Amino acid sequence: MPEVAAFSGQRLAGVDDVRRINPLVPVQAQITRAITETHDTKTLYVVGLDGKVPFSLNPGQVAMLSLLGVGEGMFSGVDAGDHLEFSIKKVGALTGALHEVEPGQIVGLRGPYGNGFPLEFCRGKNLLFVAGGIGLAPLRSLVRFCIKHRSDFGGIHLVYGARTPGDLAFKGEIAGEWVAVEDFAISLTVDQGDRDWQHHVGFVPNLLRELKPAPDNTVCLVCGPPAMIKNSIVVLEELGFAAEEVLTTLEMRMKCGIGQCGRCNIGSCYVCLDGPVFRLADLKRYSSEY
Amino acid sequence: MMFLEKGDLHFVLDVLAGLGKLYVPAESNGITRFVPYGGEKTQVWLQTNTAISPKEILFPATETLYRYETGRGKETVKPVADHHAPLILFGIRSCDLQAITCLDDVFLDGEFVDELYRERRETATIIALSCAKAGPHCFCQSMGLDPLAHRQSDLQMYDYDQYYGLEANSDRGRLLLETLEKHDLLSVSGRENPVPALEFALEVETEGITEKLTGMFEHPLWEEVASKCLNCGICTYLCPACHCFDISEKLDNAHCGSKIRCWDSCMFSGYTRMAGGHNPRPGKRERVRERFMHKLCYFPQRYGKYLCTGCGRCLAKCPVGLEITKIMELVKEVENDA
Structure with missing residues (x-):
């Protein structure tokens, strides 16, 4: 039918001939290592099927990790050069299944997503990291970046808390590498200590109030459970930190990761697309809905 | 013509x-x-x-x-x-x-x-x-x-x-x-009678609503209007512009399956409930606010147009009469001291 041909021709003229890949379809990747961090947290090393890093992740960026038949979830990752690392706390069906994954197993991966930390903004300044529980995982990418480019940053101070000593993640890395880094102060706290615990006891916001870190030329990066973030922000403001100098990285339930499925918005921003890193000044303008 | x-x-x-x-x-x-x-x-x-x-x-x-x-x-x-x-x-x-x-x-x-x-x-x-x-x-x-x-x-x-x-x-x-x-189906002669302007029984003032809503996140209005909402989601399913979706698994057997996408609704509690149980929008107040804010404030801020086109389907089918036109009127009337 010539009319159909004419009509189809008209249609095809405007269509990009190259069939692009749907961004919702993951690429396949492989687990090379699974490290037990705590009783409920593991770090997975992920490479592409060719053995190389699947894509690069800037500090603070995130990616969708999936298991066929189980589900898909957004995790913050660390780009270790030859592989990506995802530190995952077991909280539900997908994370439970990811904890059962063994080296050699195939997972789905798509990304990189999100804005990441504003590295230029942080450069030359002191950095105060405030983390609670698994909230250290997204901050760890920036901590590692700062260690690698140590001379680009001022003093580093990590205030890290968890429920119990057994809930502190990355203990080996903190005690092995981070304590040895020049001008890197580490303050650890737990809600409830045990007989061997020699650091602080109490919630992170209270420890901040006690330590009184100075706000001068300092960027503060906060991540943890929402209540910890909100209470820490109150203390940071008391200490004189400007809303422009306080950054947090948020998580929300996500399905698409590309600003379309709708659920991870904070005001008119999507955490997946415009975050996950936000300045406190911006969050104040949008809402506290996280 | x-x-x-x-x-x-x-x-x-x-x-x-x-x-x-x-x-x-x-x-x-x-x-x-x-x-x-x-x-x-x-x-x-x-x-x-x-x-x-x-x-x-x-x-x-x-x-x-x-x-x-x-x-x-x-x-x-x-x-x-x-x-x-x-x-x-x-x-x-x-x-x-x-x-x-x-x-x-x-x-x-x-x-x-x-x-x-x-x-x-x-x-x-x-x-x-x-x-x-x-x-x-x-x-x-x-x-x-x-x-x-x-x-x-x-x-x-x-x-x-x-x-x-x-x-x-x-x-x-x-x-x-x-x-x-x-196909000889058209002619150049016909009557191009000017169509009289349509009479609308329903009119609402939208001028400035996005700006006003920007400062109304914590306004008590949301608690009030949300109380009668059943969170049934019919408004979002009938809406021609609601675009939110869910992605989930459909298993055929132990080895085969599909990843499917289906419409989702901000009216449902599971929409934002995270693994581990935390929910940034735990109640009706937060969910109802999200729907109206998305349509009249967030979407216009992001894309420069309302996510409501006045088709009226949600008005016609809402079981409790929680109408977006009434919300717009209320927003216009209330004092904004937030």
């Missing part, structure tokens, strides 16, 4: 059906919606807009994203190969076409393009139809639309007494007109 006698409409539809996959508004199983045209047996419905919007043609309520096989050491992922016949959407009203432009913003206009939506949208020819009268729940005019025409249609049809006036807005529309002319 070209003219078509209303009595010849079914000839036109037959011609269009030969050019692509034609969808028309029709009564089907007691409900009006857009259905594939099946010749004379299709009961074309042109009196009013349809109960169910044409959104489902371009953005289906459920669709497969990819299929997969796992097990025995191999994993395969097969994206759905979807070669569509060109779509022709006949009889789209201004409100629903405006909603399609909202979907375009979400699925086509950013860094990431939704390929399944793009394939359908880019092949779709949209034939818009002017409204002859405003229904009891219609308020498109208040949302800044013209119920008689929408410029983003390929072909605009105007409803004159015995004729339809046809005007092309795109190359695709002009090609359609040429095709219909070749």
Whole structure:
């Protein structure tokens, strides 16, 4: 039918001939290592099927990790050069299944997503990291970046808390590498200590109030459970930190990761697309809905 | 302008059906919606807009994203190969076409393009139809639309007494007109009676609402209006512009399955509930606020247009009368000391 041909021709003229890949379809990747961090947290090393890093992740960026038949979830990752690392706390069906994954197993991966930390903004300044529980995982990418480019940053101070000593993640890395880094102060706290615990006891916001870190030329990066973030922000403001100098990285339930499925918005921003890193000044303008 | 006698409409539809996959508004199983045209047996419905919007043609309520096989050491992922016949959407009203432009913003206009939506949208020819009268729940005019025409249609049809006036807005529309002319279905003579402006029973003032809402996140109004909401989600399912979706698994057996996408609703508690139990929108207040804020504040801030087009479907079907027009009036009236 010539009319159909004419009509189809008209249609095809405007269509990009190259069939692009749907961004919702993951690429396949492989687990090379699974490290037990705590009783409920593991770090997975992920490479592409060719053995190389699947894509690069800037500090603070995130990616969708999936298991066929189980589900898909957004995790913050660390780009270790030859592989990506995802530190995952077991909280539900997908994370439970990811904890059962063994080296050699195939997972789905798509990304990189999100804005990441504003590295230029942080450069030359002191950095105060405030983390609670698994909230250290997204901050760890920036901590590692700062260690690698140590001379680009001022003093580093990590205030890290968890429920119990057994809930502190990355203990080996903190005690092995981070304590040895020049001008890197580490303050650890737990809600409830045990007989061997020699650091602080109490919630992170209270420890901040006690330590009184100075706000001068300092960027503060906060991540943890929402209540910890909100209470820490109150203390940071008391200490004189400007809303422009306080950054947090948020998580929300996500399905698409590309600003379309709708659920991870904070005001008119999507955490997946415009975050996950936000300045406190911006969050104040949008809402506290996280 | 070209003219078509209303009595010849079914000839036109037959011609269009030969050019692509034609969808028309029709009564089907007691409900009006857009259905594939099946010749004379299709009961074309042109009196009013349809109960169910044409959104489902371009953005289906459920669709497969990819299929997969796992097990025995191999994993395969097969994206759905979807070669569509060109779509022709006949009889789209201004409100629903405006909603399609909202979907375009979400699925086509950013860094990431939704390929399944793009394939359908880019092949779709949209034939818009002017409204002859405003229904009891219609308020498109208040949302800044013209119920008689929408410029983003390929072909605009105007409803004159015995004729339809046809005007092309795109190359695709002009090609359609040429095709219909070749079939001797159009004439240059007809009556271009000026259509009287539609009488709207429902009018609402939208001026400045986005700006006002920006400062109303913590306003007590939300608690008040949310109390009667049942969180049933009918508003979001009938909305021609609501685009939120869920992605989940459909297992065929232990080794095969598909990843499917289906419409989701901000009215449901599971929509934002995270693994581990934390929910940033735990109650009706937060969810109702999100829906109205998204439509009237967040979406305009992000994309420069309302995510409500005044089609009135949510007004017509809300079981407790929680109407967006009343919300807009309340927002306008209340003191904003937040």
